[in-house]
Amino acid sequence: MEIFSAVSDLPDDCVEYTIFLRDARESPTSKLERDAKLEDIASAASELSEPWTREYIWQRQEFNVKVVEYLGEPCLRGVTEFGDSIDDEWFIVFILRELSKKFPDIVVKITDNDGEFLLIEAANAIPKWLNPDNADSRVWIYNGNLCIIPTEDPDLATSYTLHDALQFLSNNASMLYHPQILQKEAFARLQGYPQAIQENIHRAKVVVPRRVAQILHHCPRYVAPASEAFLLRDPISMKVCSAMRNFPPEDSVTCVVKITKLLYTQMKSQRIIPPAKFKVPKANEEGYDEAELGMKIACGFELLCAGSGKSRVRKQKDYSTDPRFKEYMRMLEKEGFFKHEIPGTPLYQQLVSQAKKTFAEVSGDVYNTSDIGADIINGLETMDELSDEVIATWDSTVDDDKWMDIDxxxxxxxxxxxxxxxxxxxxxxxxxxxxxxxxxxxxxxxxxxxxxxxxxxxDEKAGFDGVEFDDDISDRDEEEAARFSRIEExxxxxxxxxxxxxxxxxxxxxxxxxxxxxxxxxxxxxxxxxxxxxxxxxxxxxxxxxxxxxxxxxxxxxxxxxxxxxxxxxxxxxxxxxxxxxxxxxxxxxxxxxxxxxx
Structure with a gap:
């Protein structure tokens, strides 16, 4: 049974995808030539998606592929952590589908923690004989279509190995099962793409520290990690927002920022007492919305730069007790990967290290993420001072947020x-x-x-989270006011x-x-x-x-x-x-x- 087709160990918020050369096993070309071809496809994928991803805001990680060797098969493989943004997952499906149209000699497999989630989408259109027990290595994206390797006898249908599947795809691609109803059901969420990609973006007016405005103008995608740092905050980490050393709010400006609708909704739903450094109007006063949202984004950036945002790095673990790795090693040995070397020899240990590295890459256990906070601090040091005259030239278009209302x-x-x-x-x-x-x-x-x-x-007459207090609350003892205003406590x-x-x-x-x-x-x-x-x-x-x-x-x-x-x-x-x-x-x-x- 193909171990990576059962992806129950993949985190809930990750999608993994693999691109194989359809005729790699039949072609006499050398490994060097195959790797070069895969590198060309990876470059083509970047060029193809660049117009769509140029201003796209990924929730956590972006689409990426790199050349690896999996069970003796050269391929491109990637893992993306999309967090709460299912739109990111489907955007990746769109990119891979378009890539398969451009390169008819490749086949693509994409799964998440649910396994073959495209089959789940197309549950009403798949053959009755197909089930999780026999679907391994049968489901592929080829030439823009979701394709299923058929069976001669539905009662005896079994899973394919990766090698057998690639052999079939190389020699019998015309026999693949891919009716139109299957495509309609599986890719229904892609209707309106690529235009729908930009519909996920919301432009909002905010009041933020000048340095935050400068960062977001040069690199809009940083709004996502900053927002997540704020959303995942805890009382201890929020202490750095009392000082706001990196982004002093005393020097604030009004501007328009781009943010995903998901993050906008999540940020708007948060209830928080503004740190003392921020001057946020009352809820019923003009300018409250932009000041409150800007305060939250600024706090997120401060958390990032203080190293308080929760890390997304998955550290490599000990695979000695991992049943997936044991099965992986057995399959490598069966394929002759260890070249009959005796365990313990230098060459054998070298091959084991290589196998562990590849397993970590393809299983999503290691993510190479940069220190965003350090990148932001370094970027600020190289940026010129931002003037009000420059800000006045920026796009000031603001989107209506009535899409948040329930119909x-x-x-x-x-x-x-x-x-x-x-x-x-x-x-x-x-x-x-x-x-x-x-x-x-x-x-x-x-x-x-x-x-x-x-x-x-x-209720505009209510305080934070609906607790009402008089206008002269400032005259009360501060501790008493805090006790009545902090519903969270x-x-x-x-x-x-x-x-x-x-x-x-x-x-x-x-x-x-x-x-x-x-x-x-x-x-x-x-x-x-x-x-x-x-x-x-x-x-x-x-x-x-x-x-x-x-x-x-x-x-x-x-x-x-x-x-x-x-x-x-x-x-x-x-x-x-x-x-x-x-x-x-x-x-x-x-x-x-x-x-x-x-x-």
Whole structure:
């Protein structure tokens, strides 16, 4: 079984891709000539993608390939860590697909932690005989198409070895299975490319330290690592932002920065008390949005340069107990890689070292990432002083961020569309009209609840995270003001009357009748929520009861990470309140934010 086609050990946020010469095994050319050809293809890949990647902002790592030898086969291989940006993964698919159109003598394999994710996309169009047990080395991108090596007998279909697959691709490419419906399903997310690439970028006005503006103008891609450094911050690392030695905010300018829509959403959703160095207006005052976002980006740069951003480098590990490496070594020995050398000899040890190096490269266990913070500091030393006159010549176009608003009509249509294509849709009970009416009523209740939460979060009269305090708060003792304003530091012993709030919530937010409220008290999982969840189990599995309420609201609700998240907000909140039994927890924290707790 081909060990690298089962990629369960690949991190969740990585994609790996390999490019083989289709006729390498049949061609009499030397290794030197094959490597030279692969280098030419790597250069062509850079030239091909350059117009699209020139101003592209990668979340973490960019597309890259280098020549390696894998199981005796010369190839180009790369691993990209894309973080939360699935768009980066699909951009790489687009690049590789276009490259395969330009070079008909190459074949491409691309996988992530889900394995053959293109097959998952095309699940409704793949042959019935194809399954994870026999798909190894059968799935390739060739000449712009997703192709499957066919089988003569579906009942006896087995996996291919890499060598056998390349042999088939070299001699029988015309026999590959690649119907149009397969291409449509597998590459559906690439519709609109390459124009869609730029649609991922948002231009926002910010107030940032002059040095930050200078860096982002010369190298816009640095906004991604700076944003991630801020998003992954911790209280200890944030101490450097109290001084802002590298990027003093006293000398700030207003400019427009480019940032991905994903990062923009993530940064906007963060709640933070500005460090004392920053002069951020109140939430209801003009200039608040650009000052707040600029403050967050500036803090991210300070974290990067202070070395406080979380490292992305994966260190090489000991492979002696790694089953993948053991299988890899067995296959190398079978292929004659060790040239019948006796273990322990100098040549054998040299070959083992070479095998480990190649394994680390192709398995994604080692990433050669530069010290971005050091690069930024060094770059600042070579840059000329940035004047206001120069900034005035920069593009000042700002994009509207209404794309962040939830369109519930479109949302419901998407849910309905996905349900019709999902398993079991045709097995609905006969009273579908009645069921549909009940679901729509439930959806209206969910929308009402989400609107209430969003109104609470956006209340301009509220302080950070919805805690209200008077305009004369500056006259209070600083420690007392900080205690009321830092929601993130709520004590675990905050007392909340869980029973009273539960009745209030069910009655006011969901508009349930007294009978329905009583049913909820006696049944851990209300029937309406059972239908919405699609399951009739006696109790729901709880998700990470230790997660803080910020994740529960901002990530699952406001950001809308997924298709059913508005319903999840309601279900998770109710489950949390019931499971606490009057004690502290996420539900208690939310009650305190709503002003229903007692200190």
């Amino acid at each position: 519930f009509t479109e949302f419901e249509s998407m849910l309905d569309s996905n349900a019709r294509h999902g398993a079991g849709y045709n097995d609905q009970p006969e009273d579908t009209e009645e069921a549909k009416r009940e679901i729509l009523e439930s959806q209206e209740k969910v929308k009402s609840m989400v609107d209430r939460l969003r109104k609470f979060m956006d 709520l004590d675990d012993d905050d007392e909340v009357n869980e029973d009273d709030f539960l009745e209030f919530f069910l009655k006011e937010a969901l508009k349930l009748s007294p009978e329905e409220i009583e049913q909820f008290r006696t049944d851990p999982t209300p029937e309406e929520l059972k239908r919405l969840d699609g399951k009739t189990t006696a109790s729901s599995e709880r998700k990470d009861e230790d997660d803080d309420i910020a994740d529960e609201l901002l990530v699952k609700g406001i950001i809308n990470e997924g298709e059913n998240n508005d319903f999840e907000i309601m279900r998770n909140l109710l489950e949390s309140i019931k499971s606490q039994e009057g004690g502290a927890g996420p539900g208690s924290n939310l009650l305190a934010r709503l002003g229903l707790g007692s200190n």
